[in-house]
Amino acid sequence: MNTVAAPVRLVTAALLALSSFCMAQPAGRDQAQTLVQVLRFEAPPSAEAGKAIRAPLSLRVPKAAQRDRTPRLELSSDGVVVARAALALPRALTQWQPETAEELTAALRVPPWIRPGTYKLRLAGEQLRFADAADQPVTRSVKISSKSPSPTVVEVASQGGAPTLFINGQPQAGLLIAPLPAGAEAGQRWSAVGLHLYRVACTADYDLYGDAPDVWLAPDQFHYSALDRQLVDLLNADPDGFVLLRVFLCSPEWWDREHLRDAVLFGHGRHAFPLAPPGRKNTYPSFASARWRQDTTEALTRLIRHVEGAPYADRVIGYQLASGVGGSWEYWGSRQQVWMDYAPVNRTSFRGWLRARYGTLPDLREAWGNLKLDWGAPRLPEEKLPSIPADAKFTWSDVRVPAPKLRETAPTFALQDPTATQALADYTLYQSDLVADTLLAFAHAARQAAGGRKLVGAAYGHLLEVCRYPLGVQNSGQLAITRVLQSQDLDFLSGPPCRTDARLGIGYAGPASAVASVQSRTKLWLMESDLPTTMGSPEKRNAAEQIALMYRDLAGAIAGGYALTWLDRTDGYRNAAVRDELQRMREIAAQSLSWDRLPVAEIAVVVDDVSLAYLKPGNSLAKNLLADQMILVSHIGAPFDVWTLADVAAGRAPAYRLYLFLDAFWVDAVRRSGLVRQVRHGGATAVWFCAPGALSPEGVSGRSALALTGLALTYEDKSVPLRVVVADPGHEYMRDVQYAMEYGTTEAVGPVFHCFDREAETVGKIRGLGLVGFCMRKFPTWTTVFSAAPDLPAVVLRNIARSAGVHLYVESGDQVMANEGFLALHTATGGKRRVRLPQARTVFDLRHGRLVAENVTEFEVSLPARDTALFRLQKPGKF
Numbered sequence: 024m025n026t027v028a029a030p031v032r033l034v035t036a037a038l039l040a041l042s043s044f045c046m047a048q049p050a051g052r053d054q055a056q057t058l059v060q061v062l063r064f065e066a067p068p069s070a071e072a073g074k075a076i077r078a079p080l081s082l083r084v085p086k087a088a089q090r091d092r093t094p095r096l097e098l099s100s101d102g103v104v105v106a107r108a109a110l111a112l113p114r115a116l117t118q119w120q121p122e123t124a125e126e127l128t129a130a131l132r133v134p135p136w137i138r139p140g141t142y143k144l145r146l147a148g149e150q151l152r153f154a155d156a157a158d159q160p161v162t163r164s165v166k167i168s169s170k171s172p173s174p175t176v177v178e179v180a181s182q183g184g185a186p187t188l189f190i191n192g193q194p195q196a197g198l199l200i201a202p203l204p205a206g207a208e209a210g211q212r213w214s215a216v217g218l219h220l221y222r223v224a225c226t227a228d229y230d231l232y233g234d235a236p237d238v239w240l241a242p243d244q245f246h247y248s249a250l251d252r253q254l255v256d257l258l259n260a261d262p263d264g265f266v267l268l269r270v271f272l273c274s275p276e277w278w279d280r281e282h283l284r285d286a287v288l289f290g291h292g293r294h295a296f297p298l299a300p301p302g303r304k305n306t307y308p309s310f311a312s313a314r315w316r317q318d319t320t321e322a323l324t325r326l327i328r329h330v331e332g333a334p335y336a337d338r339v340i341g342y343q344l345a346s347g348v349g350g351s352w353e354y355w356g357s358r359q360q361v362w363m364d365y366a367p368v369n370r371t372s373f374r375g376w377l378r379a380r381y382g383t384l385p386d387l388r389e390a391w392g393n394l395k396l397d398w399g400a401p402r403l404p405e406e407k408l409p410s411i412p413a414d415a416k417f418t419w420s421d422v423r424v425p426a427p428k429l430r431e432t433a434p435t436f437a438l439q440d441p442t443a444t445q446a447l448a449d450y451t452l453y454q455s456d457l458v459a460d461t462l463l464a465f466a467h468a469a470r471q472a473a474g475g476r477k478l479v480g481a482a483y484g485h486l487l488e489v490c491r492y493p494l495g496v497q498n499s500g501q502l503a504i505t506r507v508l509q510s511q512d513l514d515f516l517s518g519p520p521c522r523t524d525a526r527l528g529i530g531y532a533g534p535a536s537a538v539a540s541v542q543s544r545t546k547l548w549l550m551e552s553d554l555p556t557t558m559g560s561p562e563k564r565n566a567a568e569q570i571a572l573m574y575r576d577l578a579g580a581i582a583g584g585y586a587l588t589w590l591d592r593t594d595g596y597r598n599a600a601v602r603d604e605l606q607r608m609r610e611i612a613a614q615s616l617s618w619d620r621l622p623v624a625e626i627a628v629v630v631d632d633v634s635l636a637y638l639k640p641g642n643s644l645a646k647n648l649l650a651d652q653m654i655l656v657s658h659i660g661a662p663f664d665v666w667t668l669a670d671v672a673a674g675r676a677p678a679y680r681l682y683l684f685l686d687a688f689w690v691d692a693v694r695r696s697g698l699v700r701q702v703r704h705g706g707a708t709a710v711w712f713c714a715p716g717a718l719s720p721e722g723v724s725g726r727s728a729l730a731l732t733g734l735a736l737t738y739e740d741k742s743v744p745l746r747v748v749v750a751d752p753g754h755e756y757m758r759d760v761q762y763a764m765e766y767g768t769t770e771a772v773g774p775v776f777h778c779f780d781r782e783a784e785t786v787g788k789i790r791g792l793g794l795v796g797f798c799m800r801k802f803p804t805w806t807t808v809f810s811a812a813p814d815l816p817a818v819v820l821r822n823i824a825r826s827a828g829v830h831l832y833v834e835s836g837d838q839v840m841a842n843e844g845f846l847a848l849h850t851a852t853g854g855k856r857r858v859r860l861p862q863a864r865t866v867f868d869l870r871h872g873r874l875v876a877e878n879v880t881e882f883e884v885s886l887p888a889r890d891t892a893l894f895r896l897q898k899p900g901k902f
Contacts, residue, residue, distance in 0.1 A: 057085055057150055057151075057152045058084065058088060058090070058092055058116070058148075058149060058150035058151065059082055059083075059084060059088075059092075059094060059116070059148060059150065059151045059152075060082065060083050060084070060085055060151075060152060060153070060154040061080070061081075061082060061146060061151065061152065061153050061154065061161055062081035062082065062083060062124055062154050063079065063080060063081035064078065064080055064081075064146050064161055064163065065078060065079045065080075065163075066078045066144045066163035066164075066165055067165065068164075068165065068166060069165065069166040069167070069168065070133055070165050070166075070167055070168075071133065071167070071168050071169070071170070072133050072134065072135050072136075072137055072139070072167055072168065072169040072170070073132075073133060073134075073135035073170070073262075074132070074133060075130045075131065075132045075133070076096075076098070076130070076131050076132075076133060076144060076165060077128050077129070077130050078096065078128065078129045078130075078131070078144065078146075078163075079126075079127075079128050079129075080110070080126070080127050080128065080129055080146070081124050081125070081126055082094075082124070082125050082127070083119070083121075083122060083123060083124045083125060083154075084116060084119045084121055084122075085121060085122065086121045086122075087117075087121050088116040088117050088119060089117070090116070090117070091115045091116050091117055092116065092148060092149040092150070093109050093110055093112060093116070093148070094109075094110050094146055094147065094148030094151055095107050095108060095109045095110060095146075095147055095148060096108050096110065096129050096130075096131040096144065096145070096146060096147075097144075097145045097147050098131060098133065098142050098143070098144055098145075098165070099142060099143050099145065100137075100138075100140060100141075100142045100143070100333075100334045101332065101333070101334075102248075102251075103251045103255065103333055103334055103335075104251075104252075104255065105134055105137050105142070105255050105259075105334045105335070106131055106132065106133060106134050106255075106259065107131070107147075108129070108130065108131040108132070110127065110129050111127070111129070111130070112125075112127070113125065113127065129146075131144070133167060134255075134258065134259055134262060135262045136258050136262050136264075136335060136337070136338050137167060137169070137334040137335065138169065138334050138335075138336060138337055139167055139168050139169040140166070140167060140334075141164055141165070141166050141167075142164070142165050142166075142167050142334075143162050143163070143164060143165075144162065144163045144164070144165045145161060145162045145163075146161040146162075147161070174337055174476060175190065175191055175265075175337040175338070175340070175476075176189075176190070176191055176192065176476070177189070177190055177340045177341060177476070177477055177478050178478075178514075179478065179514050179515060179545060179546065179547045180545065181545060182194045182616060182620070183616065183617070183618060183619055183620035183621070183844075184584070184619065184620045184621035184622070184842075184843070185542065185584025185585075185620040185621075185622075185842075186542050186545050186546060186547045186548075186584065186585075187547070187584075187616070188340075188478075188547060188586060190265060190340060194616045195220065195616075196609065196612035196613045196615070196616060197220075197547075197549075197580065197585070197586030197587060197612070198218055198220060198577075198580075198586070198587055198589075198608070198609060198612050199220040199221065199222050199267065199549070199586065199587065199588040199589070200213050200218055200220065200221055200222070200588070200589055200591055201221070201222040201223075201224070201269070201551075201588050201589065201590045201591060201592075202221065202223075202591040203224060203234055203590075203591065203592045204253070205221060205223040205224070205253055205254075205257050206253055206256045206257055206260075207256040207257065207259065207260040208260075209221070209257060209260075209591070210256070210257040210258070210259070210260025210261035210264060211260045211261070212596075212597070213261065213591075214260065214261035214263065214264065215602075216602055216605045216606045216609060217606060217609045217610075218605070218609055219261055219263045219264045219265060220264075220265055220267070220340075221257065221261075221264055221265070221266050221267070222266075222267045222268075222269050222343065222588055223253065223254065223257070223266050223267070223268055223269065224269050224271065225238075225250050225268050225269065225270055225271070225326070226238050226270060226271040226272070226273070226326075227239070227270050227271075227272055227319065227322040227323040227325070227326040228272065228273060228274065228275055228278075228319060228322045229271075229273045229274060229275040229276070229278075230271045230273070231271065231273045231298075231302035231303060231304065231307075232271075232300070232302055232303070232349075232350075233302075233303055234271070235249075235250070235271060236249035236250065237275065238250070238322070238326065239275050239278075239322055240275070241277065245322070245325055245326075245329075247326070247329050250330075251333065251335075254266060254333075254335050254338075254339075255335060258335055258338055264338060265338055265339075265340050266335075266338055266339050266340065267339075267340055267341050267342075267343055267478070268330065268339060268341070268342050268343065269343040269345050269350065270323065270326065270342050270343065270344055270345060270469075271345045271346065271350055272319050272322075272323065272344060272345065272346040272465060273307070273308065273346065274286075274307070274308040274315060274318075274319070276304050276306075278308075278315075278318070279294075279304070279306040279307075279308070282312070282314055282315070283306075284366065284367055284368065285308060285309055285312035285314050285315050285366065285368055286306045286307060286308060286309060286312075286366060287306070287307045287308070287309050287355050287356070287363050287364045287366055287369075288309075288363070288364060288365040288366040288369075288401055289356060289361050289362070289363050289364075289365070289401070290361055290362030290363060290365065290401055290426075290427040291361065291401070292365075292401040294306050296355075296356055296359075296361060298348060298355060298356060298358075298359070299348075299358055299359055300348075300349060307355040307356075309364050309366040309368050309369050310354065310364075310369075310457050310458055310461045310500070311364065311366065311368045311369035311371070311372035311373075311457055312366070312368045313368070314368075316461060316464060316465075319465065320464065320465065320468045323344075323465055323468055323469060323472070324468055324471075324472045327342065327469060327472035327473050328472055331472070331473055331474070331476075331477075339477065340477060340478055341473075341477040341478025341479060341480065341514070341515075342469050342473065342477060342478070342479055342480075343480050343481060343482070343515075343517060343549075344462065344465050344466060344469060344479070344480070344481045345481070345482065346461075346462075346465075347458070347500070350482065351482040351483075351485065351518065351519070352458055352462055352481060352482055352483045352500065352501070353485075353489065353495075353498075353499040353500060353501060354454060354458060354498055354499060354500040356498065357489070357492065357494065357495055357498035357499040357500070358492045358495060359492075359494075360493060360494060361494075362427040362430055362431075362494070362498070363498065364424065364454075365401040365424050369424060369457075370422075370423055370424055372457060373422065373423075373424055373450065373453055374419055374420075374422050376453045376456060376457075377422060377449065377453075378419070380449070384417070384418070384419060387422075388417060390445050390449075390720070391445055391446045391449075392442060392443065392445070401426070401427075424450060425446060425447055425450050429447070430447060430497070430640060431640065431641070435639065436639065436742045436771075436772070436773030436774055437638060437639045437642040437644045437742065437770075437771070437772045437773055438637060438638065438639070438644075438688060438713070438714050438717070438718070438723070438772070438773070438774060439637045439638065439639055440722050440723050441637065441689075441718055441719070441720055441721075441722060441723075442720075442721070442722040444637075445720075448636040448637050451496075451497045451502065451635075451636040452502060452503075452633065452636050454497075454498070454500045455499075455500045455501060455502035455503040455632070455636075456503050456506065457500065458483075458500030458501070458503065459483070459500075459503035459506050459507050462481055462483060462507065463506075463507065463510050463512060463513075466479050466481065466510060466512040466513050467512045469512075470512045478514040478515060478547075479512055479513060479514055480513055480514055480515035480516060480517060480547070480549065481513065481516065481517070482516070482517045482518045482519075482551070483501065483504065483507050483516055483518070484501060484504035484507060484508075484516060484518065484536040484537065484541075484632075485499075485501055485518045485519065485535045485536055486501060486502075486504065486535070486536060486537070486630050486632060486635065486649060487521045487534075487535040487536065487630070487649050487650055487653055487665075488518065488519055488521060488522065488535035488536075488650070489501050490635070490645035490646045490648075490649045490650050491522070491523055491646055491650055493640070493641045493643075494640050494641065495645075496635045496636075496638060496640075496645050497636075497638075497640045501632075502632040502633065502635055502636055503632065504536070504537065504540070504632050504667060505540075505632065505667055505669045505670070508540060508541060508544055508546070508667075513546065514546060514547065515546055515547035515548065515549050515586075516536070516541050516546060516547075516548055516549070517548070517549035517550070517551055517588070518534060518535050518536050518548075518549075518550065518551065519535055519550070519551050519552075519553065520532040520533060520534060520535060520550060520551075520552060520576075521533060521534070521535045521650055521653055521654075522535075523646070523650035523651060523653075523654060524654055525572075527568060527571055527572060527575075527849075527851075527889040527890075528837075528838075528849060528850050528851030528852070528888065528889045528890075529654075529851055530654055531653050531654040531656075531657040531838070532552075532572075532575060532576070532579070533579055533583070533653070533657065534548060534550050534579075534583070534585065534665070536548070536665070537630055537665045537666050537667045537670075538583060538585060538664075538665055539622075539627075539664035539665055539666045539670075539676070540665075540666050540667045540670045540675070542584060542585070543670065543675050543676070547585065547586055548583075548585035548586065549585065549586045549587070549588055550576070550579070550580065550585055550586070550587050550588065551588045551590060552573075552576045552587060552588065552589050552590065553590045553592075566598045566600045566601055567600075568889070569598070569601055570600065570601060570604045571889060571890045571891050573589070573601075573604070573605075573608065574604075574608070574847075574870070574890075574891035574893065575838075575847075575849050575891045576589070577608050577611065577612065577891075577893075578840045578847030578849065578891055578893055579840050579847075580612070581611070581612065581615045581620075581840075581842075581845050581847070581893075582662065582840035582841050582842050582845055582846075582847060583840065583842075584620050584622070584842065607870070611869050611893065614895075615844075615845065618842075618843075618844035618845060618895070619842070619843040619844040620842050620843065620844065620845075621842060621843040622662075622664060622842055622843075623662060623841055623842055623843055623861065624661070624662040624663050624664045624679070624841075625661065625679055625680040625681060625824075625827075625828075625829045625830060626656075626659065626661060626662070626663035626664070626679060626680070626681045626682075626683065626824060626829055627663065627664050627665075627666055627671065627676060627679040627681070627682050627683070628653070628656060628663050628664070628665045628666070628683045628685065629665075629666050629667070629668050629671050629682055629683065629684045629685065629687065630649060630665065630666075630667060630668065630685050630686060631667065631668035631669070631685075631686050631687055631688070631689070632667065632669075633668075633669075633689050634668070634686045634687060634688035634689045634690075634718070635686060636689075637688055637689055637718055642770060642772070643768065643770045644713070644768065644770070644772055644813070645686070647768050647813040647814055648685050648686050648712060648713065648813040649685055649686065651813065651814055652683075652685055652712075652813050652814060652815065655814065655815065655816060655817045655820060656683065656817070656820060657817075657838045658817035658821075658836045658837070658838060659817060659820050659821045659824055659829075659831070659839075660821055660824075660831040660832055660833045660834050660835070660836070660837065660839055661824060661829050661830060661831050661832060661839055662839055662840060662841045662842075663683075664676075664679075668684070668687055668690075668694065668698075669694070671697070671698060671701055672690075672693070672694040672695075672696075672697030672698050672701070673697055674697060674700070674701065676701065678701075678705055678707070679707065680706070680707055680708065680824075680827045680828050680829045681707070681708050681709075681710070681823065681824050681827040681829050682701075682702050682707065682708070682709045682710065683710045683712075683820075684709060684710065684711050684712065684715060685712055685813075686712065686713070687711065687712075687715045687716060687731070688713070688714050688715070688716070688717060688718045689718045689719075690715075690716040690718075690727070690731055691719065695716060695727075695730060695731050698731065699731070702805055703733075703802070703804055703805045704804050704805060705804070705805075706804065706805065706806075706827075706828065707805050707806070707827070708805065708806040708807075708808060708823060708826070708827035709732070709805065709806070709807050709808065710808040710809075710810065710815075710823060711731075711732050711734075711807070711808065711809050711810070712810050712812075712813055712815075713745075713772075713776065713810075713811065713812070713813065714728065714738070714774070714776045715728055715731055715732050715736075715809070716728045716730065716731030716732065717736070717738070717776060723738065723774060725737040725738060725776075728776070732807050732809060733800065733802060733805075733807045734778055734780045734783055734798070734800060734807055734809050735778065735779050735780035735781075735783075736776050736777070736778055736779075736780075736809065737776070737777065737779060738774040738775055738776045738777070739773075739774060739775040739777070739792070739794070740773070740774050741773055741774065741775060742771040742772060742773030742774075742775075743771055743772070743773065743775060743789075743791060743792065744767065744768055744769050744770065744771055744772070744790075745767040745768045745772045745775065745789065745796070745811055745812035745813075746765055746766070746767040746768070746789065746790040746791075746812065747765065747766055747767050747787040747788065747789055747790070747796040747797050747810065747811060747812045748763075748764075748765045748787055748788060748789075748790050749763065749764045749765070749786070749787050750785050750786060750787050750788045750795075750797075751784070751785060751786055751787075754784065754786050755822060755826055756786050756799070756819055756822045756823055756826070757786070757819070757822070758822045758825075759818055759821075759822070759834075760818055760819070764816065764819075765790070766812060766814050766815060766816050766819075767790075767811075767812030767813065767814055768812060768813060768814065772812075775789065775792065775794070775811065776811055777789060777792070777794035777795050777796055777811055778794075778795040778796075778798045778809050778811075779795065780798070780800060782800055783795070783798040783799065783800040783809075784798060784799050784800065785797075785798050786798055786799065789811055789812075794811075796810070796811035796812060797809070797810050797811065797812075806826075806827065808823060817836060818836075821834065830859070830861045831859065832846065832848075832858055832859055832860070833848065833856055833857070833858055833859070835852075835856055836851065837849060837850050837851070837856065837886075841896075843896070844895065844896050844897065845893070845894070845895060845896060846858070846860075846866075846893075846894045846896055847891060847892065847893045847894070848886065848891070848892045848894075849890075849891045849892075850886050850887070850888055850889065850890055850891075850892070851888065851889065852888050853885075853886060853887045853888035853890075854885065854886070855883055855884070855885050855886075856883065856884055856885075856886055857881060857882075857883050858881060858882055858883070858884065859880065859881045860879070860880050860881060860882075860896065862880065863878050863879060863880050863899055864878075864879065864880075864896040864897060864898065864899070865877045865878060865879075865896075865897045865898070865899055866879065866882055866894050866895070866896060866897075867894065867895040867897065868884075868892070868893075868894060869893040869894060869895055870892065870893055875894065877899065878899040
C-alpha cells in the first residue's frame with residue numbers, strides 16, 4: 024500500500040501518542056474501584072451451535088454498590104462478538120450484601136449460523152475483576168460444534184429451464200431484500216414474512232454514498248468491526264438468513280489528496296465535481312489508474328479474506344462489486360453534462376488501447392482521417408502540452424482524449440459518419456472497455472480471495488437505462504456488455520429496471536439490459552427494484568399501488584427467470600397490507616421453482632452496444648430507440664426476450680418469429696452474415712429501425728443496408744424531425760388504428776434513411792419529405808420491415824406480430840409476462856379480458872387462490888385497472 028503525505032503521518036502519530044498517554048495515566052477514583060468481584064467462572068469445554076451455554080458463577084461486591092451495571096456474557100472469535108447476553112441477576116447489584124458471595128448460572132444461546140471452532144466466552148462488565156488477580160481476563164475457551172460443519176456451497180445452475188440461485192443444493196426463489204440500514208430490526212421484520220436473503224451494503228475502502236461505514240481509514244489501517252456488528256445483529260435476528268455483500272469500491276479522501284494525478288480530470292479542467300446522485304466527496308479515482316486498481320485490489324482482497332475467516336462466513340453467499348455512479352459501474356459524472364476523463368493516466372491508457380486496436384500509426388491515421396484531438400483538451404496546470412500544427416508530423420504522443428468542444432460539436436448528424444468521427448467513437452468504445460477491464464480485474468481478485476466458493480457479480484450493461492441521459496451513452500462506459508458476459512469470473516449481473524416511465528399499467532419496468540444474453544450463459548440476472556423510493560413520501564404512498572407494482576416486479580422475475588432485489592430504504596414495506604402480500608409473494612415465488620420455467624417468447628428485441636458509440640451526444644435518438652420503444656414493445660400482448668446483436672449474429676439465440684432490431688447501425692461483414700442466417704428462414708419477420716447496417720469504415724452507405732435488410736435503402740444528407748405518417752390506412756399493419764396515425768421524434772435526426780424499393784409495400788411516409796419511411800417486403804422464406812423513425816406504436820407492432828405468426832395472449836394492450844408454466848397481465852384499464860393460450864392448460868389464479876378454468880385454450884377474466892394478475896398454467900390432468 025502507498026503511504027500518506029508527511030502531514031497525515033504526523034497527525035496519525037500524534038493521535039497514537041495521545042492515546043497511549045491517556046491509557047498510561049492513573050485510573051480515576053470511580054474507575055479504580057472494583058464494582059464486582061468474580062470468585063468463580065466455569066464454562067463447559069464444548070457446546071453445540073443453536074443451543075445454550077450454561078456457565079456457573081460466583082460473584083460478590085466488595086462494598087455496597089452505588090450503581091447498577093449488570094455484567095454480561097460474550098461469545099467471540101478473532102475479535103468478532105457473535106452473541107451476548109446480560110446476566111439474569113437475582114436482584115439489582117445495589118441490593119447485594121457486601122462481601123457476600125452470590126451463586127448463579129449464566130446462560131447464553133450460541134447462534135445456530137456460526138462456524139464450528141474454538142471461541143472465547145468472556146464475562147464482561149464495568150469494573151469487573153477476579154478477586155485474586157485484577158489483571159486476569161475473565162474468559163474461557165469453548166469448542167463449538169455444528170450440525171452442518173461443511174462449508175456453504177453456492178452456485179447458479181438451471182432449474183426448470185432458468186438460471187437459479189442454489190444454496191447447499193437447494194434452489195432459491197431469488198427474492199432478496201436490501202435493507203438500509205441492515206441489522207437486528209431488518210432481520211426481525213423480513214424473517215417474519217419468510218424472506219431470508221439479504222443484500223447488505225459494505226465497502227472495501229470508502230463508500231461514496233455513506234451506505235456503509237468506511238473501512239480504509241489510513242495506509243494499512245482497515246477496520247471491519249462495524250460490518251461484523253451489522254452482520255451479527257442481522258443473523259442473530261434471522262438465524263436462517265443468508266447475505267450477499269454489495270461491496271462499494273472507491274478511494275478514501277486521503278488517497279485522492281495523495282494521488283491527485285490518478286483522479287478523474289473533468290472537462291472543465293478540474294478534479295472536483297459534484298455527482299448526481301450526490302456523494303460525500305467531489306473527487307474520484309480514474310478507472311485508468313494502475314495505482315488505484317492495485318490498491319483497491321488489495322483492499323478488496325483484505326475484506327473478502329476477513330469475511331471468509333469470520334464466524335458468519337458460511338452465511339455470506341457472495342459479493343456484488345459496485346463502483347462508479349450509484350455503484351452501477353457508470354463512469355463518474357456520466358449522468359451529467361460533463362465530459363471526462365482527461366487525467367494523464369487515462370490519456371496514456373487510451374493510447375495503449377489504440378495501439379492494440381490499430382497496430383500502427385498509419386493505420387490509426389487512416390481510420391481517423393485528418394481529425395486531431397488537441398482542440399483545447401483539459402490538462403493539469405503543470406503539464407506542457409503544446410498544440411499540434413496542422414502540418415506537423417503526428418506521433419503516438421500526440422494522441423489525446425477528445426476535447427469537450429470537439430465532442431460537443433461533432434461535424435455530423437445524430438448518426439455519425441465513421442469517416443469523419445471515428446476518433447470519437449473510438450474513445451466511447453475505449454471508455455467502455457476500460458470500465459469493463461477494471462470490473463473484470465476486481466471480479467477475478469474477488470473470486471481468488473473467496474477461493475471460488477462464493478458468487479461474484481456486478482451491475483453492468485444497462486443499455487436501456489443509460490440512454491435516458493443526454494451524455495449517458497458516450498460517458499457511461501456501459502457499451503462492453505459482450506466482453507463482460509464472456510468472463511468466467513462473474514456469476515451474475517444486476518441492474519435497475521427501465522425507468523423511463525414506470526407508471527402502473529403504462530410504463531415498462533422490466534430489466535434495463537439484454538437479459539436473454541446473460542441467461543444464455545447460465546448467469547443469473549438480479550433486477551434491483553427501487554419502487555418504494557420512487558413513489559413519494561410514506562404519507563402520500565398508496566399501499567394498493569405499491570402492492571400492484573411489487574406484483575409486477577414479481578411477475579417479471581418469475582416469467583423472465585431472474586432474481587429480484589427490493590431496496591428497503593424507506594418504511595414503505597412496513598405497511599400491514601404490504602406485509603401480508605409479501606408473504607403471499609414469497610409463497611408464489613417458492614412454488615414457481617417446481618414449475619416448467621422454459622421461455623415461450625416468440626419475439627426477440629435486439630440491441631447493440633457498439634452501434635450506440637456512433638450516435639451524436641445529446642441527441643435523444645438513443646432514448647427514443649431504446650427506452651421509449653421498449654415501453655411500446657411491452658404493450659404488444661406477448662412476451663419478448665432481449666438479446667445483444669452480437670449474440671444473435673453469433674447464433675446463440677434460438678429462432679424467433681419476430682425480430683426487432685432497435686439500433687443495428689454498425690454491422691460488419693461477419694455480423695451481417697450471422698444475422699442473415701438467423702432471420703432469413705422459417706417465415707420470420709425482421710423489423711429494422713432508422714439506419715440498419717448503414718455504417719462501415721467506408722462511411723454511411725445504403726448498399727450495406729441493402730445487404731442486411733434486403734431492402735433498397737438510401738439517405739438524404741439532412742437532419743429533420745423524423746415523423747412518419749400513414750400512407751396506406753388499409754394495410755394489414757394498420758388494423759385497429761382508428762385515428763390518423765403519426766409517430767416518430769420531435770428532435771432533428773439525420774441522415775434521413777428512406778426506402779426506394781419497388782417491390783416493397785409502402786405503409787408510411789416521412790412528413791415534409793414525402794419519402795417512404797415505413798414499408799415491408801415479403802420474401803419466400805422471410806419478411807423484412809423498415810421504419811425510418813423510432814417510437815413505432817404498440818398497435819402497429821401488434822399487427823406486425825400477428826402477421827408474423829406470433830401468439831398474442833391478449834389484444835387489449837395489457838403487458839404480458841409469461842413462460843411455459845406461468846402467465847401475468849399488468850393492466851392499465853379495468854374490465855373483462857379474453858386471454859388466449861398457445862396450448863390447452865388448466866388456469867389457476869395465484870393471487871386469489873382459485874381455479875379459473877380447466878383444460879382450455881382461452882378463458883375470460885375480469886381484472887381491475889392498474890393492477891397485476893398472476894396465473895399458474897398447468898398441463899391438463901396434473902393440477
